[in-house]
């Protein structure tokens with residue numbers, strides 16, 4: 001088939017401009033799953049609304065999610081909106097322990113909806129996921145407007161100042177006052193684009209009364225002011241809207257057409273110069289349809305989305321509005337990324353992929369550029385949470401699933417797959433150097449901070465335990481299994497107590513592993529303070545290897561290959577790199593039997609094994625170090641196996657570590673960022689406890705009038721102060737806690753060890769009024785006076 005014929009067929013079948021790949025991100029409990037469930041209902045995908053608290057939503061389908069009422073794994077679901085738009089949506093978890101789920105989802109999405117709880121405002125995790133989604137166009141949805149203490153304008157201000165954005169108000173809340181109780185109740189929104197009032201019937205999710213607003217109506221003044229604010233803000237970056245305002249609308253803000261406004265808002269959102277903001281209360285079914293409209297109106301299609309980051313920096317990347325991304329000027333090149341692997345009891349291994357360019361068909365042979373393995377793919381499936389729909393092809397921007405025995409052993413999270421759009425097996429015709437080595441940059445895995453020892457109940461349970469752990473870590477690479485070579489103990493490490501608790505739950509109840517899981521303890525590491533002595537191993541049969549281990553400092557981080565004489569392996573909590581051999585061109589002049597890649601790929605893990613054996617203070621694995629291997633190494637030219645090199649390198653590093661003096665080691669511990677939300681009355685005891693008992697370093701104490709700590713925040717504080725916002729109906733700009741007291745955010749950094757079980761502590765100090773959020777900051781040396789207590793705690 002010629003490319004032109006293909007293009008014609010393609011365009012009629014698949015209109016890329018009507019596809020949206022989006023994620024829902026937020027702080028825990030902001031209402032992601034509740035909002036997703038309403039989206040599915042209004043799209044017609046489901047005909048009954050499920051409830052998080054009843055445990056029957058579509059996207060939280062794991063038993064642990066349903067029983068705990070939280071999202072653990074991100075669920076992908078596709079649905080249509082306004083008939084011809086297709087929305088592929090991923091509902092991500094909010095809890096900090098499942099941050100890897102958020103990272104890997106954001107990697108394959110083109111835009112996101114950030115959901116905020118309008119009572120709590122911008123919360124710690126909101127800031128974190130916002131940062132993680134840097135570069136993606138976003139829409140904000142201020143949810144829970146029905147709750148007492150909700151503050152629309154207060155939350156918008158906070159968003160502007162903390163996220164440094166220009167907010168575009170698409171709608172504002174409408175409250176009605178109950179004539180009897182005099183309480184005001186949130187029941188609709190004022191649509192600033194179309195000049196309409198939308199009031200929902202909370203007893204019937206399908207009933208909305210829509211009224212055009214004119215001078216007679218109460219909301220008219222807000223409409224005029226809101227329109228003025230929109231046009232003025234858009235006009236700062238878009239001259240055409242100013243043109244429309246003066247020429248087509250005769251200088252009347254209300255006369256600027258909704259089409260012109262939407263076009264300009266879309267442009268501003270895609271160029272990241274502004275962020276649309278909407279409000280609602282998903283639980284009461286209010287405001288969800290306008291949010292769906294905003295997703296299709298303002299968020300990018302795959303052909304407008306930012307391209308993926310590739311290993312070949314110089315590779316040509318263009319966007320074709322019809323076929324989407326074209327890489328290396330080759331419209332036939334299909335590139336996809338595997339971002340998630342799950343094992344389903346009925347369907348077996350399921351690999352979630354995102355197609356970036358070209359078309360992937362079920363009869364295609366694909367090449368995994370990460371592992372170098374070629375195989376034929378079997379079934380293609382589109383998932384609707386846990387319900388699959390079979391398909392024959394996936395287009396650019398599609399999120400689909402590969403299943404079947406062919407794929408199960410051949411793909412892992414983060415692998416790049418390439419194939420040919422039109423040929424069944426077109427790999428021969430690919431540009432070998434660029435296309436068959438093309439990789440989408442890997443998904444970064446945060447380091448685990450907690451360990452738990454795992455033991456099979458009986459010797460016979462060992463193999464099933466290993467299989468179960470294999471499955472767990474394959475599905476969730478932020479869980480790590482290590483084996484202590486000396487004691488034979490198996491350690492499972494994860495991102496937090498909840499993360500390991502759920503892993504334990506799955507091991508015992510879902511995977512039926514007969515194991516004992518030990519207590520959860522902090523994961524410590526050791527580092528070298530100074531560069532080790534240089535050591536060489538030379539064997540009679542022609543192998544030679546020289547290495548040193550250096551501390552990974554700022555300098556070596558910035559310039560890992562500082563010295564041409566040395567290879568560099570950096571071990572920064574499982575992150576490793578190896579510089580290319582400088583003497584040989586990998587392809588042409590490589591004189592050895594064993595390929596270069598094989599040497600590199602195997603030296604890395606063998607060195608890691610040696611580093612895992614640990615340092616001299618507590619036997620904790622070595623981290624934050626650089627292994628440099630001198631480039632005068634020798635391998636017999638005719639050697640066909642790399643295994644001697646592996647054992648030599650392992651022995652060499654082990655010897656280096658053994659010979660270093662204990663005084664050259666220090667223990668590293670995870671330091672956490674801790675954001676505590678407290679009421680004024682509890683501030684004293686909370687800070688006292690943090691700084692003395694928890695050894696925390698207090699960074700700042702913010703309240704609503706005091707968030708401007710850096711230059712950019714000060715600039716946006718001014719933007720927030722000058723922008724038009726409707727008057728908050730339930731209360732003024734003070735952030736109120738459960739009992740009507742102003743709350744403050746205490747930001748601190750503390751050793752994780754001292755923060756274990758802080759949940760109970762904060763509850764008791766504040767009588768349940770305080771809450772906190774904790775996330776990983778980095779590894780730092782344990783202070784001298786605490787080393788003893790760390791060792792005692794660990795070996796307890």
Ligand SMILES: Nc1nc2c(ncn2[C@@H]2O[C@H](COP(=O)(O)OP(=O)(O)OP(=O)(O)O)[C@@H](O)[C@H]2O)c(=O)[nH]1
Pocket residue numbers: 026027028029030031032033034035052053069070071072092093094095143144145146147280281282283284
């Ligand atoms: N009053 C009120 N409650 C809401 C609203 N939306 C969600 N909730 C409640 O807030 C709680 C959390 O809702 P979820 O939808 O599970 O929040 P989530 O963001 O998906 O939570 P995680 O995924 O676990 O982070 C549940 O009890 C919901 O019923 C709302 O608009 N108003």
